[in-house]
Amino acid sequence: xxxxxxxxxxxxxxxxxxxxxxxxxxxxxxxxxxxxxxxxxxxxxxxxxxxxxxxxxxxxxxxxxxxxxxxxxxxxxxxxxxxxxxxxxxxxxxxxxxxxxxxxxx
Amino acid sequence: xxxxxxxxxxxxxxxxxxxxxxxxxxxxxxxxxxxxxxxxxxxxxxxxxxxxxxxxxxxxxxxxxxxxxxxxxxxxxxxxxxxxxxxxxxxxxxxxxxxxxxxxxxxxxxxxxxxxxxxxxxxxxxxxxxxxxxxxxxxxxxxxxxxxxxxxxxxxxxxxxxxxxxxxxxxxxxxxxxxxxxxxxxxxxxxxxxxxxxxxxxxxxxxxxxxxxxxxxxxxxxxxxxxxxxxxxxxxxxxxxxxxxxxxxxxxxxxxxxxxxxxxxxxxxxxxxxxxxxxxxxxxxxxxxxxxxxxxxxxxxxxxxxxxxxxxxxxxxxxxxxxxxxxxxxxxxxxxxxxxxxxxxxxxxxxxxxxxxxxxxxxxxxxxxxxxxxxxxxxxxxxxxxxxxxxxxxxxxxxxxxxxxxxxxxxxxxxxxxxxxxxxxxxxxxxxxxxxxxxxxxxxxxxxxxxxxxxxxxxxxxxxxxxxxxxxxxxxxxxxxxxxxxxxxxxxxxxxxxxxxxxxxxxxxxxxxxxxxxxxxxxxxxxxxxxxxxxxxxxxxxxxxxxxxxxxxxxxx
Ligand code: HEM
Ligand code: SF4
Numbered sequence: 001x002x003x004x005x006x007x008x009x010x011x012x013x014x015x016x017x018x019x020x021x022x023x024x025x026x027x028x029x030x031x032x033x034x035x036x037x038x039x040x041x042x043x044x045x046x047x048x049x050x051x052x053x054x055x056x057x058x059x060x061x062x063x064x065x066x067x068x069x070x071x072x073x074x075x076x077x078x079x080x081x082x083x084x085x086x087x088x089x090x091x092x093x094x095x096x097x098x099x100x101x102x103x104x105x106x
Numbered sequence: 107x108x109x110x111x112x113x114x115x116x117x118x119x120x121x122x123x124x125x126x127x128x129x130x131x132x133x134x135x136x137x138x139x140x141x142x143x144x145x146x147x148x149x150x151x152x153x154x155x156x157x158x159x160x161x162x163x164x165x166x167x168x169x170x171x172x173x174x175x176x177x178x179x180x181x182x183x184x185x186x187x188x189x190x191x192x193x194x195x196x197x198x199x200x201x202x203x204x205x206x207x208x209x210x211x212x213x214x215x216x217x218x219x220x221x222x223x224x225x226x227x228x229x230x231x232x233x234x235x236x237x238x239x240x241x242x243x244x245x246x247x248x249x250x251x252x253x254x255x256x257x258x259x260x261x262x263x264x265x266x267x268x269x270x271x272x273x274x275x276x277x278x279x280x281x282x283x284x285x286x287x288x289x290x291x292x293x294x295x296x297x298x299x300x301x302x303x304x305x306x307x308x309x310x311x312x313x314x315x316x317x318x319x320x321x322x323x324x325x326x327x328x329x330x331x332x333x334x335x336x337x338x339x340x341x342x343x344x345x346x347x348x349x350x351x352x353x354x355x356x357x358x359x360x361x362x363x364x365x366x367x368x369x370x371x372x373x374x375x376x377x378x379x380x381x382x383x384x385x386x387x388x389x390x391x392x393x394x395x396x397x398x399x400x401x402x403x404x405x406x407x408x409x410x411x412x413x414x415x416x417x418x419x420x421x422x423x424x425x426x427x428x429x430x431x432x433x434x435x436x437x438x439x440x441x442x443x444x445x446x447x448x449x450x451x452x453x454x455x456x457x458x459x460x461x462x463x464x465x466x467x468x469x470x471x472x473x474x475x476x477x478x479x480x481x482x483x484x485x486x487x488x489x490x491x492x493x494x495x496x497x498x499x500x501x502x503x504x505x506x507x508x509x510x511x512x513x514x515x516x517x518x519x520x521x522x523x524x525x526x527x528x529x530x531x532x533x534x535x536x537x538x539x540x541x542x543x544x545x546x547x548x549x550x551x552x553x554x555x556x557x558x559x560x561x562x563x564x565x566x567x568x569x570x571x572x573x574x575x576x577x578x579x580x581x582x583x584x585x586x587x588x589x590x591x592x593x594x595x596x597x598x599x600x601x602x603x604x605x606x607x608x609x610x611x612x613x614x615x616x617x618x619x620x621x622x623x624x625x626x627x628x629x630x631x632x633x634x635x636x637x638x639x640x641x642x643x644x645x646x647x648x649x650x651x652x653x654x655x656x657x658x659x660x661x662x663x
Contacts, residue, residue: 013153013157015204016204017157018153018158018204019156019157056138057134078583079522079583079584084155084156088524089523090451090537093156093200095156
């Protein structure tokens with residue numbers, strides 16, 4: 001019996017900013033992991049990765065990362081991917097910086 | 107300090123102009139990432155986890171105050187207001203935008219700095235003793251020779267596609283503060299029987315996946331022979347080194363696989379030819395360079411203010427005890443300014459701190475600064491009478507931490523907070539260790555200790571040569587920290603020994619506490635340092651402290 005396929009998201013870095021981005025089902029690049037397309041099928045994952053790799057003027061280094069479904073959308077599994085959704089742990093820089101600002105504006 | 111010649115300035119400007127064009131073509135889509143990547147790496151531009159990172163060389167760790175101010179300006183204008191000083195005497199900016207990098211490089215060019223050959227399979231930024239030109243124990247200032255090597259190696263056509271990156275370090279003192287034995291080539295200034303200065307040349311050191319201590323390839327090389335001899339080593343390696351396997355491509359493996367004797371024979375054969383070809387032009391250049399490194403005219407004044415402060419001010423006395431080193435001029439001292447305030451990121455300096463350091467260098471340090479491989483800033487020449495006021499100004503800025511050489515003076519690589527190659531974080535481990543032992547109040551009692559932390563096997567944090575080394579790994583999707591013991595980064599360099607299984611993120615600080623409590627219990631009084639105690643007793647009592655449960659099992663059996 002084959003092992004169950006671990007769902008994936010396509011992630012990369014933005015060409016100009018370097019910030020982490022995720023490919024959405026409607027073919028945008030989102031800064032938020034929970035907006036990513038959660039891909040449950042291996043063949044489809046390869047197609048989506050090809051689609052990402054073709055966007056050379058938008059993103060750098062796309063790859064497939066393990067993910068799981070959560071209440072607000074896909075969540076990372078590995079701690080490396082969890083860090084990529086936030087930013088470094090020594091300063092409130094990167095995505096968590098924007099998150100903090102958005103919260104202030106509420 | 108060395109000043110760019112017209113040739114140097116034109117060269118850097120031209121390289122920057124080319125890179126500006128390359129960035130434009132990347133942004134327009136004319137270049138793919140595969141095409142652009144080697145070009146950006148040649149200019150020190152990496153892509154890390156959350157952003158781009160620009161690595162700027164600080165040749166042999168020497169900066170003047172104007173350069174430090176420019177580094178602060180760049181941090182404010184194009185980054186997040188700080189920079190990270192690294193073990194290879196570089197500064198890294200963690201948040202530049204691709205489109206801004208050409209402007210940053212131009213701004214660096216204005217103060218005679220660049221990011222060329224801070225990446226790629228070339229000869230990297232040449233590192234040197236951070237006390238160069240100041241240390242009391244120095245035979246000769248290593249920087250003129252380091253600059254000579256830099257000029258020879260920058261854009262050297264034969265050495266742009268070496269099998270792998272190549273790192274050279276130079277020290278002018280018998281006490282090795284430049285970790286020469288962990289470099290591809292280490293150059294140690296020594297004297298022969300006749301008292302003439304020359305070099306002991308070491309080859310094949312390196313950390314990373316396969317750590318090795320460099321071995322002596324030439325026990326005494328006359329000074330004038332240095333460049334032809336280096337050229338002989340490099341071209342031998344260029345031919346003999348492996349290109350089939352990245353992990354076997356460093357010169358340490360070339361030397362190891364062929365044997366030191368065979369490698370040396372090949373080098374000596376080439377050297378015989380090169381030596382006559384150099385024909386002394388390099389020595390004429392060296393003489394010119396050396397003139398640029400003439401020491402400042404050291405001020406002659408009474409040092410009473412210093413003696414008075416030592417007697418009156420306990421905080422000053424403590425700081426003087428840890429952060430001052432002996433200067434070759436009796437009335438001066440070398441000041442280590444710690445970038446390791448407890449709980450801060452080792453090696454980080456804010457732009458405000460950089461500007462203050464530049465001002466202090468102008469006011470009290472003849473305008474000179476150094477960056478140490480231990481990620482601290484050095485004022486190499488301070489008249490002792492200026493030390494009390496310098497200390498007071500450092501205190502106001504939170505830069506007077508009296509911990510140089512102590513537990514919290516930790517080397518830590520960026521780890522998984524920044525680095526794409528990381529398998530675990532290292533910065534928060536350093537922060538937690540420093541805060542924990544400060545809270546326990548044990549740091550001074552523990553005394554001299556080198557803790558070095560890397561976030562993966564590449565060993566950028568030098569963990570192999572730490573008295574206590576910590577290596578962050580990914581064990582089945584969880585951060586795990588392996589401890590090595592007994593490493594040494596000095597002239598007696600040694601690779602630490604793995605103590606046993608790793609510790610989880612939450613367990614590593616308590617484990618180090620058990621280890622150091624065992625040291626306190628075992629040592630022959632406060633004068634016996636951790637590393638001396640370890641050498642006397644071997645690993646057994648320390649392993650028992652790290653793994654108490656296993657020790658109990660053994661006792662029960
Ligand atoms: C995030 C950017 C970085 C990347 C991608 C990176 C990558 C690497 C790699 C791949 C190696 C292994 C080289 C080999 O075995 O051939 C290495 C070694 C090394 N790196 Fe880094 N590094 C980074 C940051 C740093 C920093 C911040 C420092 C200083 C604190 C540093 C200092 C070193 C040193 C001293 C070595 C030497 C180990 C040896 O002798 O092989 N690196 N680095
Ligand atoms: S040791 Fe590993 S994690 Fe740390 S900076 Fe080097 S490559 Fe990155």
